[in-house]
Amino acid sequence: MTRKMWGLIPVLDCSQLLSLCPSQYKPSIATPKADSPPPTMSADQAFVTLATTDNYAKGAMVLGQSLRNHNTTKKLVALIGPHVAEPCRDVLGTIFDEVRVVDVLDSGDVAHLSLMKRPDLGVTFTKLHCWTLTHYSKCVFMDADTMVLSNIDELFEREELSAAPDPGWPDCFNSGVFVFTPSNETHEKLITFCSENGSFDGGDQGVLNSYFNTWATKDISNHLPFIYNLSSISIYSYLPAFKQYGHDAKVVHFLGKVKPWSYSYDNQRGELYAKSVQPLLQQAYGDSPFTSGFVEGSEEGELHQDVREHPAPPPAQKLSSNERKQRWEAGQIDYMGDDSFANIERKLDSFLK
Amino acid sequence: MTRKMWGLIPVLDCSQLLSLCPSQYKPSIATPKADSPPPTMSADQAFVTLATTDNYAKGAMVLGQSLRNHNTTKKLVALIGPHVAEPCRDVLGTIFDEVRVVDVLDSGDVAHLSLMKRPDLGVTFTKLHCWTLTHYSKCVFMDADTMVLSNIDELFEREELSAAPDPGWPDCFNSGVFVFTPSNETHEKLITFCSENGSFDGGDQGVLNSYFNTWATKDISNHLPFIYNLSSISIYSYLPAFKQYGHDAKVVHFLGKVKPWSYSYDNQRGELYAKSVQPLLQQAYGDSPFTSGFVEGSEEGELHQDVREHPAPPPAQKLSSNERKQRWEAGQIDYMGDDSFANIERKLDSFLK
Secondary structure, three states: OHHHHHOOOOOOOOOOOHHHOOOOOOOOOOOOOOOOOOOOOEEEEEEEEEEOOHHHHHHHHHHHHHHHHOOOOEEEEEEEOOOOOHHHHHHHHHHOOEEEEOOHHHOOOHHHHHHHHOHHHHHHHHHHHHHHOOOOOEEEEEOOOEEEOOOOHHHHHOOOOEEEEOOOOOOOEEEEEEEEOOOHHHHHHHHHHHHHHOOOOOOHHHHHHHHOOOOOOOOHHHEOOHHHOEEOOHHHHOHHHHHHHHHHOOEEEOOOOOOHHHOOOOOOOOOHHHHHHHHHHHHHHOOOOOOOOEOOOOOOOOEOOOOOOOOOOOOOOOOOHHHHHHHHHOOEOOOOOOOOHHHHHHHHHHHOO | OHHHHOOOOOOOOOOOOHHHOOOOOOOOOOOOOOOOOOOOOEEEEEEEEEEOOHHHHHHHHHHHHHHHHOOOOEEEEEEEOOOOOHHHHHHHHHHOOEEEEOOHHHOOOHHHHHHHHOHHHHHHHHHHHHHHOOOOOEEEEEOOOEEEOOOOHHHHHOOOOEEEEOOOOOOOEEEEEEEEOOOHHHHHHHHHHHHHHOOOOOOHHHHHHHHOOOOOOOOHHHEOOHHHOEEOOHHHHOHHHHHHHHHHOOEEEOOOOOOHHHOOOOOOOOOHHHHHHHHHHHHHHOOOOOOOOEOOOOOOOOEOOOOOOOOOOOOOOOOOHHHHHHHHHOOEOOOOOOOOHHHHHHHHHHHOO
C-alpha cells in the first residue's frame, strides 16, 4: 500500500487496451446518470473535480478511478471547461456519474459579468462554479492532480469550509481538497467578493482563504488532517515527519507544474493510470495523438502541445552523497534528478514497510 | 518596519564599539537577578532560550536584544551548554535576567540516566530542561535562531502547549516557539518518554510532537498564528501568501544550517546584531578571535571552527529570468544564489511598503 502510494503513475504509449475497462460505468455527458443509485449510494453527496484542459482531464480520470477503486459511496462529478475535447469527455463519462461543462463565458450570470471585469480570474470563476451544484447537499472538491489512497467518505462528516493546511503558509488552507455546501447564494457572494477583491495568489486558493478567513483561528474541526491533502513536496521538506506519518496518507497531491501523468516513465509496476485510464483513452482516441488544449495556469493562456512526451530534464551533475545531503539541507533540492520521486521512493521503500 | 524585518543581520568586523551597549543591564551569570522588577514587570513569566555553542549564543543575544527593544515585561532566561565560553556568558548576562548552565552530564537526575542510554539525544534533553524552571508560572521558549519584530507578550495568554504549525509538515508544530508551563513532573515524563520512544526526527521537535500529540486536532487556541514563528523559507514556498500576510510577522525564524549571523554581509543598513550585540562581544573578547565550540545539530558532534567567515557558496550559473522562474516553480530553488535573501529582499522591498 505504501509502496503503491509512492509509485509514480507511468504514462505508457497506449500499449494496454480495453481489458481493464470498468464496463459497469456508461458514458454520460453533461447530465446526471438516470439510473437510481445502489442502496448504499449517497445520492445527495458528491466528490467534485475540475478539468479545464485535456491534460487535467487525464488527472481527473486518475482521481475518479482511484475513488471508484476505493469503493466510494458518493457520486462523482467532473466539471470541465469548454476546451476539453469530445473523446476526453467520453472517457470522463465512463468514470464519473456527471460530467458538466462549465463555460463562464456562455453564462448570463454574475460570474460572466465579473469575468468581463477580471478576465485574469477565468479558471478561478470556473472552479467556484462548484457551489452551484445544489442538487447535492454536501460535496468534497478535489483538484485533478490529487489521488486517493483509501476510502475517504468520512470527509462528508465535516462542515463547510473544511480543508487541510497548506505547507507553504500553514495558516492558509490548501484548496486542492475541501468540503463545501453547494449554495447559489454562497456562489454569488464568492464571485462578487472575488471580482471586487481579486485573489492574492491569482487563483482560487487566494480567494477562498480571504473569503473563509476564520479557518486558521476558529474551529479545529475545519482543519482536515494533512494526510487528506499530502503534498508530494513534503517528502523533501520534512522527511522524518513523512516517515513517521506518511503511512497513513489518504490523499496525495501532486503540486507543481509538471504532473506525474505528463512524464514518460519506465513501467516498473502496473499503476492506476496505465491500468485503468490509458485503455479508456486508447478506446476514445484510437491511434490519433492525444493533444491537449491550453494548459491550466499558463500565464499567457497560449496554446501548448501535450506534454506527455515532455522530456525529463537532463540529469544534474553527479554529486557525492554528502554534497547532495548538504544541498538538500540548504534547500537546493534536485527534484527532477537525484532527489526525484523514483530515487526517493527506492530509499523510502526500506523505511516504509 | 517590514523593510527592517527582511533586512539581513550583518556581521561586522568588530567595527562598532561600546556606544550602544545597553548599560542598564548588568552581567548576571547562572543566578536570577536580585534587584526587584519594575512595577510593570511580570516576575513569574519568562522568555527562555537555549544556546549550546558560542555560535548559537550569538543568536540568543540577537533574540534577547530584540525582546528588550520591543519592551517586553517578561523575564529573559538563557539556558546554556557547558561548552559556551566565559566571555560569551558575560555578554549573555548583560542582556538576559538569568543565564543558567545546563549540563545534563553533571546532573544526577532522570535526564542524566536517560542520556546514558540515548547519547544521541543530548541536545534534546538539554532543551527539555526548560520545564524545570519552576520559579516561573509560565514560559515561552524561543529558539536562538528566532528574532522578534514586535512585542509578543500576548503569547502568555495561551496555555501549554501552544505553538505554530511547521511548514514542512503542518500537522506538526514547530518547536522553535512554544508556550509551556514549567513542571518537574512534566519534565520527568518528557525525559522518560523521550528515552523510551526516541525522537522521530532526532531532535526536540519530534519528541514534543509525539508527547503533545493532540495539538493538531484538539484545540484551535493552541495553534499560534504562523506569524509568531515565520520560517524565512516561506518567502519561497508561497510568496503570494508572504506578500499578503508577511506585513504582520511578529517572529522570524531562520531555519537552516547557516544562520544570518554566520555570514559576512555588506552593512547596507544598521541592524540589531551590528548595533547592539557585536559591541558587547567586542567588549568581552577584545581583539581575540571569536571561536565557537561544537555546532549544535552536527551529526558527528565534532569540533567546528566559527563559521562567521563562512564564504558564501559560489554563485550558480547565471540563468535567465524565465529559467529561474521555471526552476523555482519546479522546486529547484537557488537559496544561496539568485534566490538568496539579499536578492529576494530587494524585490520584496518594492512590494512591502
